[in-house]
Amino acid sequence: MEGAEALETYKKKDAAKVVVRFKAVGNAPIMKQNFYKITAANRFQAVIQFLRKELGWKTGDPLFTYINLAFSPAPDDTVANLYKSFATEGHLIVNYSTTAAWG
Amino acid sequence: MASSTPTATTLFRRLCWDGTVPIEVKIDSKELPAGSDRTLESFYIRAPRVSYLPLLIQEVKTFLFDLVLDEASAKDMKTDDWWFEAEGGALLKWHWPVGLLYDLHLVAHPAPDFQMKPFTIILHLASPPTDKLLFTPSIETCKQSFMGQLKEADFLRWGNTKRVTSLRKEDQDGLWEGIVEHNFDDFWRIASKIAPSPNPLAPPLTPNPSSPTLPAPSSRPASTQPPSGSDRDNAYSVRSVPVRIYLPDGPVIQDLVPPFLEDGLPHSLSLFLSAQLPLLFKPSPTSSLSPVDPNAPKSNLAFALIQGVIAPLDCEMAWLGACMSGADGWVNVCIGLEK
Numbered sequence: 358m359e360g361a362e363a364l365e366t367y368k369k370k371d372a373a374k375v376v377v378r379f380k381a382v383g384n385a386p387i388m389k390q391n392f393y394k395i396t397a398a399n400r401f402q403a404v405i406q407f408l409r410k411e412l413g414w415k416t417g418d419p420l421f422t423y424i425n426l427a428f429s430p431a432p433d434d435t436v437a438n439l440y441k442s443f444a445t446e447g448h449l450i451v452n453y454s455t456t457a458a459w460g
Numbered sequence: 461m462a463s464s465t466p467t468a469t470t471l472f473r474r475l476c477w478d479g480t481v482p483i484e485v486k487i488d489s490k491e492l493p494a495g496s497d498r499t500l501e502s503f504y505i506r507a508p509r510v511s512y513l514p515l516l517i518q519e520v521k522t523f524l525f526d527l528v529l530d531e532a533s534a535k536d537m538k539t540d541d542w543w544f545e546a547e548g549g550a551l552l553k554w555h556w557p558v559g560l561l562y563d564l565h566l567v568a569h570p571a572p573d574f575q576m577k578p579f580t581i582i583l584h585l586a587s588p589p590t591d592k593l594l595f596t597p598s599i600e601t602c603k604q605s606f607m608g609q610l611k612e613a614d615f616l617r618w619g620n621t622k623r624v625t626s627l628r629k630e631d632q633d634g635l636w637e638g639i640v641e642h643n644f645d646d647f648w649r650i651a652s653k654i655a656p657s658p659n660p661l662a663p664p665l666t667p668n669p670s671s672p673t674l675p676a677p678s679s680r681p682a683s684t685q686p687p688s689g690s691d692r693d694n695a696y697s698v699r700s701v702p703v704r705i706y707l708p709d710g711p712v713i714q715d716l717v718p719p720f721l722e723d724g725l726p727h728s729l730s731l732f733l734s735a736q737l738p739l740l741f742k743p744s745p746t747s748s749l750s751p752v753d754p755n756a757p758k759s760n761l762a763f764a765l766i767q768g769v770i771a772p773l774d775c776e777m778a779w780l781g782a783c784m785s786g787a788d789g790w791v792n793v794c795i796g797l798e799k
Contacts, residue, residue: 364707427621
């Protein structure tokens, strides 16, 4: 296999899904359902947008998201990368808050 | 700089810190107001590798205001709307370090003789595509993003972000100021409290019967031993080295990178890359565990560029984490294809 061909193989999007678990922090509203299967190839930005939609947040409403109550990932990082590095018992835990908590 | 940091580590950190890249900033002439001097559309800059695009704006602005724009349009110009693109239209991530943008450009568009040519970027003065840029490209959001990366790296290394969060506010701000001012001493005086040390003063390794091939004059602790007090900051005691692999035109790959593998051998760049990219890197000669994939290449089809340097594949991952990481604590490995 040529190098260029190998690169094309690595560009293919993985259709696998992983479990994301949302946890409210502080005064943020709690979600009725908080486990979701999300395509691992998605960027974290897609998770933020999904969460905003589920919460009925309007553009400009503040929402801060964290992994493991510790840090905000870059929105262009993939769910797959975050899952591989930070999953806890098979879930990627995403905390959300209406104020900056661990900014 | 803390007195306990070994000289060799300081040298590598200094080399990474002092590294600069040549950039040609072209201004989109369609967006220049009437009355501008259109003979001066390019501006050359040597940017520190650890810097970010929003931090270059001030210098570009001075050039534009002094030489290109007339007085009236200079007054109306708002830098909030400025954004950058590579030649050919690829959006440039303003929250990635400049050195990473340069290395990625180099591996995606290799010059025939691998010469250090200026990286041409286009500056747009209006209509930023905020949906694709993901944030409003301001210096403040750039700082937030830097702190986020710093904490993510800390979490990967130690399982918590205590080292970063226990810094006083003025020290946290001082890290960012060190980058803004490109001041090695100011930055590393604080960063050495967070960054791991390769620590050659650690007690000698007790012989490990399961790994007879281990190089003899080793100064690292065995991975099976819990880190003792003096190893608290040792690069070989971390849970995982913060590393990302960047392929030309994507994707970015991140995984857990323990400093030692199950067989007790130190994790090397060769082992790491052949595991993550088995179609590009041949199986490592020291890998005794993994069965050889029939599709594995006989020789390496690619190389690894770290901080602008083609990295020897026998580098140990923990050492890379201590000596070759960027200011945000991440080791960025850009992959280029061999000719």
